[in-house]
Amino acid sequence: MGGANSNELYDRFFAFWRTLPGWRAAGAVNHTSVGRRYLATGLVFFLIGGLLAMAIRSQLATAGGVELGNDTYNQLVTMHGTTMMFLFAVPVMEGFAIYLIPKMIGARDLPFPRLSAFSYWCYLFGGIFLYLSFLFDAAPDGGWFMYLPLNSKLFSPGMGADFWLLGVTFIEVSALSAAIELIVAILKTRAPGMSMGRMPLFAWYILVVAFMILFGFPPLILGSILLELERNFGFVFFDPERGGDPLLWQHLFWIFGHPEVYIIFLPAAGIVTMVVETFARRPVVGYAWVVAAVIATGFLSFGLWVHHMYTAGIPRLSLSFFSAASMAVAIPSGIQVFAWIATLWYGRPVMALPLLYVFGFLFTFVLGGLTGVMVALVPFDAQVHDTHFVVAHLHYVLFGGMVFPLIAGIYYWLPLLTGGNVSVGVGKIGFWLVFSGFQLTFLPMHLTGLVGMPRRVYTYPEGLGWEWLNLFSTAGGFLLAAGIAAVAVDLYLRFRLGENGKRNPWGAGTLEWGLRLPVPPFNFISIPPVTGRYPLWDQQGTIEASERGEHFLGDPSAARRETIGTSAGDATPEQVIRLPHQSWEPWWAAVAGIIALAGILAGRYWLSGLAGLALVAVFFVWAWRAAYRDSPRRIEAGAGLHLPNQSSSGQAPGLWGTRLALVSSAIVFASLLFAYYFLWTVSPPWPPSFLKVEATMNAPLLALLLPIAGTLILWIAVAANRRGAYRRFQLGLAVTFVLGAAYPFLMLGWLADAYPERGGHVYLSLVHFLHGYLWFHLFISLAAIGFAIARSWKGHIDSERRLEVDVATGLWHYAVGVALIVYAVVFVSPDLF
Structure with missing residues (x-):
């Protein structure tokens, strides 16, 4: 298609990439549409959470306030924290990533468009589900961290805690889905030549954050499921009277909760990096150091969870290690700050509104980091724990570390979002209102906490020295709200009145700024090769050639949505990924x-x-309805390349996604094993002495032989498929299916006889839940095997096209591995220790 008219190519691509109008647009799966929905929904929840905050500040403005009442105040505090942490901070940053990453890395879309759409709908419906609790007079009121025993059935008998547990779990599923999507996108769909060392730094930040979500969110999902089972289904995990321990909830929550802080901060830092290098007019100083700092931050963040549990009775020696880790994480954060400052120092900074918000971020986040080092010290934390000092610190590192960069990012990428250029308007007024209002709100809270005001109290008496500090904070809160309103009005007017503008108004160097405005739904007419970190600065004429269809996949005659799949390391083209239409x-x-x-x-x-x-x-x-079902085995990709479609490549995104999903599930399983052995230390002997199990290990061991035999038969079947013996392959799959289906039925009968009372003791509940986890994954693997059988009978699987077989095999092996571990944990380890 070299030399073709770019407008003609644009029209032909647009014909099958466009989003259908009207109500049918709800079926859009394109990353641009999904990302914009994420951003819009996240900002709406941000405004709702802000209104709850203003009600809280109004209540605390003066001593003796009783306008809200204790119950209502607790509900507002709980929903404010829940909204900001679960419905705004993480989803809005994932929305930014979903919208930007394909454009930055030279892809036409994400590798699983329907998965990103599914993640959005889960997020939206989960948020609505949480807020419906107000209509049923059952809003959660136990704090956004759901501490026990306060939120047990005994002390919270209503549905409030259940709304929270179920809604947040659904939202966490959304976050995990988006994380898997983003990891595969960054690793497998970068433009040819964009090696890991040439990726935009924002992509590095998102890659690390997505892995953090993959490892950090499963413990909370597990904790939420365990607590819901205890509240309503007769299990026991946290009740001390039956061997449980409420401290287990704190461990599971904060294993998620402290990485969550950096999951929120790192994408914001990625935005700061992109803004700084653009307006400094030079590449960021210390690219490799920044990448190392981001990875180190993600790694260290998982060693800090006890930072929030200094007063929970954990031995002092253990606390010293977590205190050291809490201070050590400041080092990679400092590296990033110094890299930004050095970039501005050695560059030629051009002052613009996004950079102004970056300066506000730097001032605020550094102050928050200093108080973070303070609360990392065990003796100091013991003094200010659960006071307004911690509230102030939290908002300095989260609002200062995330909202200022978020607004900077919105203004920076606004030309892509609106299709028009940016004018200053009232943006600067909004900045100064937000900046001054924030400082006036939260700076006095440090003093309020130091003079003893606890968190989560709905009223306080006169004469404690808190009145004037709270009044200042409330006044600052209204000033901050005015600033947010000014920003919201400014952005609304720009969306409504923005006109088509020129490309790359900021003079940036990354690929997304080479797109025409408004951004087409397919991003690139042809996917350009990349030879440096800043293609628009280093590769003159690349975008023009891309517009003429001279690069990869520049021929629209196939009328299919597709993008290039590349190797994870050096981005060598290895497959053509065919993508679904609206669904x-x-x-x-x-x-x-x-x-x-x-x-x-x-x-x-x-x-x-x-x-x-x-x-x-x-x-x-x-x-x-996979898009690749009827695709030719090899596809002309441009530049003289004929590449396999994803089902024939052996490196299909679906296989990568399955492996990542299993990694996430393995973290749930590891957290479950942590709970098992933690509660063992709390409730010895293990198993409990009153338990009289007449059955021996022989029955479970014999039952375990079924999935082991199924593994051998599956291996033979896969080998037969590679030789072209398709009937043997189908028979082997069918036998494996039967053996796998028989295993849980045998074990279910044995468990009913050996451990009939799952709620009598925490050990019984754990044994039942471990087997439930196993059977759930066995069911998934059996469903995948059955699906592979059906696809094989239809002729969609052969020796080359074996994606479904590889997926089913991976799921089966994981389920069998879990079966072996569960057997060892339940039936072997009690005799060893």
């Missing part, structure tokens, strides 16, 4: 999921069961 499966899957949660909340378990079956059916249709 309603993600919407229906999210609807089925939220109905299942509603059934659990209402005690209508038959409804949850039906919704679960509907969810399985939707996922089957989803998988069956």
